Amino acid sequence: ARWAMWREGxxxxxxxxxxxxxxxxxxARLLWRRRGRRAPVSEVLFFPSPVTCTEALLADPLAAAAASSSPCPCLLPHxxxxxxxxxxxxxxxxxSLELCLFAFSCPQLGRAVTLLHRRGVRVRxxxxxxxxxxxxxxxxxxRxxxxxxRHDERGYMHHKFAIVDQKLLITGSLNWTTQAIQNNRENVLIVEDAAYVTPFLAEFERIWKEYNPTHYTFPRSSNKKRTEHLFRAWRGL
Ligand SMILES: [Zn+2]
Known part of the structure; x- marks a missing residue:
């Protein structure tokens, strides 16, 4: 009986x-809300990512509203x-959105950035x-x-980070390419923490200033092939 009591206790x-x-x-939740805040974002993403349909995220608001009544007919998982x-x-x-990216070829991410620009977000x-x-x-x-x-002139601009609204840092190993997203083991850390955002933003501003196009010197170099290659890339040809 004592055992039963103890167990009950x-x-x-x-x-x-x-x-x-x-x-x-x-x-704790109530306190956060009282101060008009939510808990700061802190998220880790691992790649490769399964291929999913992202149309609902990337559609214009009007098209999205029209589409919400009829589900997306594509064959990808949603x-x-x-x-x-x-x-x-x-x-x-x-x-605002600052992007500092070595390679950027993923069409969905390209559409997201263009969408933000059209919404009036200052994108650099x-x-x-x-x-x-x-x-x-x-x-x-x-462009x-x-x-x-803006871009470098020599060496590799090898960073892969983004800063959203000067308060959210997105950084990691991931190049914004479909190849990396779908095939590579990569990590992305997303943090809303001034201790990290502030130095990354300062580094972005430093690079942005250094890569001011009025300072570019390479078109005058004798490497004609490289100049042509850069020009075509720049124009998106
Ligand atoms: Zn779909």
Missing amino acids: GARGAALLFGLALALEAL GESALSRLLRRLLSARR VVTDSDYMALTGSQIGHL RAGIQV
Whole structure:
């Protein structure tokens, strides 16, 4: 009987602890909300990402409203994936987007960036001059859409990071290419933390200034082939 009592006591204690934990969590949530905030974003994505349909995310609001009544007829799965989560974080931008990307050829990510530009978000892109000419490069599309792009002249601009609204840092090993997204083991860290955003933003501004096109010198170099290659990449040809 003592054993049964002890066991009952233990169960009651566990229930009490569980209740207390729930209450504390509710209190924490309430405090966040009181201060007009939500918990800061902190997310890790791993690639390769399964191929999923991202049309609903990338459609114009009007088209999306029309489409919501009839589900997308395409044959791809329509669930979440690492790519759809990355797109969601990017598309949360309301004021600014800084991109510092070695290689950028993923069409869905290109569409997301163009969409943000059309919504009035200030988009600035820094990229690598050699990799601008990658097959399917989005850089030409972005420039034709009116987005400012700057690039290095020598060495590799090898960063892969983005900053959303000057408060969310997206960084990791992932190049924004379909090949990397669908085939490579890659990591992406998404953090809403000034301790990381501030130095990355400062580095972006430093690179942005350094890559000011008025400072470019390579077109005067004797390497005609390289100049042509850069020109074609720049124009998105
Ligand atoms: Zn679909």
